[in-house]
Each structure stands twice: as structure tokens, then as C-alpha cells.
Amino acid sequence: MGILMKIKLLFLMLMLFRITPIFATSDYQVDIDRTKQKIHVAACFKGSMPHYLINGDWQRHPDILIAPKTKPYVYLNYWGSIEILKQPPDKCVRYQVTIASESRYRRQFVNRNFSIISTHKWLWRPKTIDSSDPVIITFNVSDKDHVFTPWPPVLHGKNQFSLTSTPPEWDSRIIVGTFTQQVLPLDKKTDFEIAYLNTNPSQRQKLNQVLKVNGNNIVKTFQGFPQQPTKIIVMNVNRGRGPVPFGQILRGGSAVIWLYVNATKKSVDFINDWTITHEMTHLMMPYIASSDNWISEGLASYFQYVSRAQNGQITAVEAWRKLASMYESGKESAGDQTIRETSDRMFTYWGGAAFFMLSDIEIRLQSHGKLNLQRVFARFKACCLSYESSWRPYRFFNQLDKQLDSPVFIPMYRKFSKTKGFPNLHPYFKKLGINFDTTWKKIKAEDLTRLANNIMILD
Numbered sequence: 001m002g003i004l005m006k007i008k009l010l011f012l013m014l015m016l017f018r019i020t021p022i023f024a025t026s027d028y029q030v031d032i033d034r035t036k037q038k039i040h041v042a043a044c045f046k047g048s049m050p051h052y053l054i055n056g057d058w059q060r061h062p063d064i065l066i067a068p069k070t071k072p073y074v075y076l077n078y079w080g081s082i083e084i085l086k087q088p089p090d091k092c093v094r095y096q097v098t099i100a101s102e103s104r105y106r107r108q109f110v111n112r113n114f115s116i117i118s119t120h121k122w123l124w125r126p127k128t129i130d131s132s133d134p135v136i137i138t139f140n141v142s143d144k145d146h147v148f149t150p151w152p153p154v155l156h157g158k159n160q161f162s163l164t165s166t167p168p169e170w171d172s173r174i175i176v177g178t179f180t181q182q183v184l185p186l187d188k189k190t191d192f193e194i195a196y197l198n199t200n201p202s203q204r205q206k207l208n209q210v211l212k213v214n215g216n217n218i219v220k221t222f223q224g225f226p227q228q229p230t231k232i233i234v235m236n237v238n239r240g241r242g243p244v245p246f247g248q249i250l251r252g253g254s255a256v257i258w259l260y261v262n263a264t265k266k267s268v269d270f271i272n273d274w275t276i277t278h279e280m281t282h283l284m285m286p287y288i289a290s291s292d293n294w295i296s297e298g299l300a301s302y303f304q305y306v307s308r309a310q311n312g313q314i315t316a317v318e319a320w321r322k323l324a325s326m327y328e329s330g331k332e333s334a335g336d337q338t339i340r341e342t343s344d345r346m347f348t349y350w351g352g353a354a355f356f357m358l359s360d361i362e363i364r365l366q367s368h369g370k371l372n373l374q375r376v377f378a379r380f381k382a383c384c385l386s387y388e389s390s391w392r393p394y395r396f397f398n399q400l401d402k403q404l405d406s407p408v409f410i411p412m413y414r415k416f417s418k419t420k421g422f423p424n425l426h427p428y429f430k431k432l433g434i435n436f437d438t439t440w441k442k443i444k445a446e447d448l449t450r451l452a453n454n455i456m457i458l459d
């Protein structure tokens with residue numbers, strides 16, 4: 001072996017040694033004192049310590065106190081990381097955070113019965129988590145308190161969870177206190193694991209039915225629910241004009257559906273509302289960076305009507321009227337930027353929905369009705385869908401195109417993302433039997449073409 005080769009090998013070994021520190025199981029003991037509103041964390045590492053711990057929230061000055069004993073080996077960098085200086089292996093970092101009530105960004109909510117706490121607030125973790133070296137988190141809470149997290153349990157009923165490898169920047173919530181946890185079987189494969197907050201038994205019975213109807217929309221439209229199990233936080237706020245004033249997907253740990261509901265509303269009001277089907281449709285996609293959030297919002301907005309029509313909650317005519325009216329609002333507020341540049345919400349959501357409607361029409365015409373958008377997504381779910389990392393639009397559309405005989409998505413994305421203003425939908429609506437510029441408000445069932453009807457029917 002030549003000297004150069006030896007140096008290369010040594011360098012390679014050093015690199016390997018540097019980037020793969022040897023951790024056995026890391027163990028976090030998390031003591032939550034709800035009366036004092038304090039969280040004490042002991043993050044203990046077997047073998048060598050990581051150089052940094054981060055909480056994924058780079059903008060905020062965290063409300064954290066490092067235990068004096070561990071100083072000066074461990075200190076908080078002003079730019080948001082805990083730096084661990086050289087110290088013997090098998091050590092712990094101990095710190096304390098305060099969980100005072102803070103309604104900003106719905107990150108935190110504390111009341112007499114339970115606390116909802118953002119993971120960014122208290123979880124300081126190594127940047128990457130390797131599945132072969134699990135990080136186990138044990139919550140020590142009072143006997144009557146439950147714990148809800150986005151992570152899979154190590155042992156059921158033990159308040160012990162195994163951290164998943166989603167990026168630290170992705171936020172999530174834990175809930176601690178007295179609240180109701182329910183497992184609702186959706187179909188043979190999928191359970192909903194629900195945390196019900198501020199609800200009574202009859203409200204939960206009603207909401208379980210509502211979640212089942214919406215979950216079934218996804219199962220029927222996309223040939224199965226995309227995540228097993230799926231965790232759902234349902235918080236009753238007892239107010240709001242609509243039955244679901246707010247919904248969101250939090251992707252830290254796993255993709256968790258977070259719903260604020262007005263549980264005083266009747267079942268029929270919930271079934272007439274689109275929000276839950278919209279949120280559940282988001283799970284058909286991986287996370288795509290926020291500059292391209294029109295893709296995710298577009299898909300969910302299109303299917304909030306299409307899937308509900310396919311499953312009989314609204315008629316085909318109602319679905320087309322709704323879509324046309326939303327496209328019209330989108331067109332009115334779009335301005336002359338591209339969909340990637342705009343900050344206009346209506347353009348983002350309904351321009352995105354238009355993209356998926358056009359791709360649906362294109363796929364149906366190209367395949368002579370054998371294939372459609374939801375089936376492409378069912379195939380994508382089976383082969384490629386993952387929730388662990390962020391995807392770029394090209395990777396996503398490329399995978400969708402692989403499910404087709406000839407590409408639809410990449411050519412459309414190239415054109416669409418560069419077009420200024422709302423797309424011209426007139427020629428497409430013509431194929432559906434609808435005059436988008438004038439008479440869509442008065443469309444009747446007999447006006448719709450076979451294509452328009454087929455889109456709203458499950459085959």
C-alpha cells in the first residue's frame with residue numbers, strides 16, 4: 001500500500017469515526033410538574049456524547065435553564081443549540097423549562113385539566129436520530145395524568161416512547177393531563193388513536209362517527225388510509241361558526257391530525273363540512289417545502305369536494321358548483337404573480353386545486369378512462385409515500401409520473417409554476433359541459449358530460 005493510499009485510508013477512517021459517533025440507547029427522563037408548570041429533562045447518552053443538542057426552533061430564545069452542575073461542560077449557544085464540550089462518556093444533560101400559558105401560534109395551551117406543549121419547547125435532541133440507536137423518552141407524570149405524543153410507544157400504557165427520525169424543525173405537540181384517549185378502528189389496517197380534549201361521552205360518540213365517515217372517504221377514494229395508525233387530536237372549543245374552525249397536520253414525530261371542533265354542532269353540520277376530509281387528504285402526500293405548499297393545499301382542496309361527492313355526501317352538481325365558485329374567487333384575487341410567488345391564500349389553494357383537476361382530466365383522457373388521479377395516488381401510496389423527510393416537487397411529480405404510461409405531472413408542473421396569474425380553465429370546463437365564464441351557477445345534472453360525472457363517481 002502506497003503512502004498516499006495509507007493517508008487516504010486514515011482520512012476515511014477519521015471521517016467515519018467523526019460522523020458516526022457510537023451511541024447505545026439514549027434515554028430521556030422527562031418529569032412534568034403541571035402545578036408548578038415546569039418540565040425537568042435528563043437526557044442521558046451511553047457512550048460518547050453528541051456535540052450539540054438542538055430543539056429545531058432557530059428563531060426563538062428558549063425558556064430553558066441548564067442545571068448548574070453540568071456547567072461549564074454544557075452551555076446554551078445564543079443561536080439556539082446546547083453545546084456539549086468534551087467530557088467523559090455515559091453522561092446526562094439536565095435542564096428545566098417553564099410551560100407558562102402562551103396562545104401564540106397555538107403552540108401551547110394550559111388549563112386545569114391538561115397541558116398542550118410544543119415539542120420545540122422542551123425537546124433538545126441530537127440532530128439526527130438513527131433507528132438502530134433509538135432515543136427512548138420516558139414521561140414521569142402524576143398517576144392520574146395521561147400522556148399523548150406523536151411517537152410510537154415502546155410498551156403500551158407505560159408512557160414510554162421511541163423518538164422517530166423526522167427533522168427537528170418539524171413541530172409537534174404532546175398532551176399531558178386528564179383527557180380521554182380512544183382507539184377507533186377505521187378498517188382492518190388502520191386505527192385512529194384519538195386524544196379528545198374538553199368533550200363529554202355523547203360528543204365523543206358523535207365525533208367518532210364523523211371521523212369514521214371522513215376516514216372512509218379517504219379509504220374508498222384512495223384504496224386505503226395512508227398511515228397506520230394515525231393519531232388525531234380533537235380539541236372542543238365550544239365555539240366557532242362552523243363545526244371545525246381550525247385543522248392542521250403537524251408532521252413532527254408522525255403525521256398527526258389536529259382539529260379544533262365546536263362539539264355543540266349537530267352531526268349533519270359536521271358531515272356538511274369539508275375540513276376533516278381536506279386534512280386527511282394531506283396525508284396522501286409527503287411534506288413539500290412551504291414555497292410549494294400550493295401542491296399540498298391544492299390536492300386537499302380538490303378532494304375535499306371530489307371525495308365527498310364520490311362517497312355520497314354531496315352530489316356531482318354541488319361539487320362542480322363549489323369547485324367553480326372557488327376557482328372564480330381564486331381567479332379574482334390571483335394578481336399577476338406565479339403560484340410559487342404569490343402570498344394570496346385563495347390563489348395558493350384554488351390554483352393548486354386547478355392543477356390537480358387538470359391533471360385528473362388529462363390522465364382520464366390519456367388512459368381512455370382506465371386511470372384517474374386518485375388511482376395514481378393509491379399507487380404512489382403503495383410504492384413511495386413516506387413521512388420522514390421533506391420532498392422536492394420534482395421528486396414528488398416524478399414518482400407520480402412513474403405510475404403513468406406517459407408523463408403528465410412534470411410537464412404540467414414546469415408550465416404551471418412559471419405561469420403568471422390564475423390558469424385559464426375555460427377549455428377544461430367546456431369538456432365537463434360547464435361554461436366557466438357565465439352559467440356555472442345554474443348548472444344542472446343533465447348539463448354534465450360523462451367525464452364530469454365520472455370524476456365524481458367511484459369505480
Ligand SMILES: [Zn+2]
Nearest residue numbers: 278282297300
Ligand atoms: Zn390544508
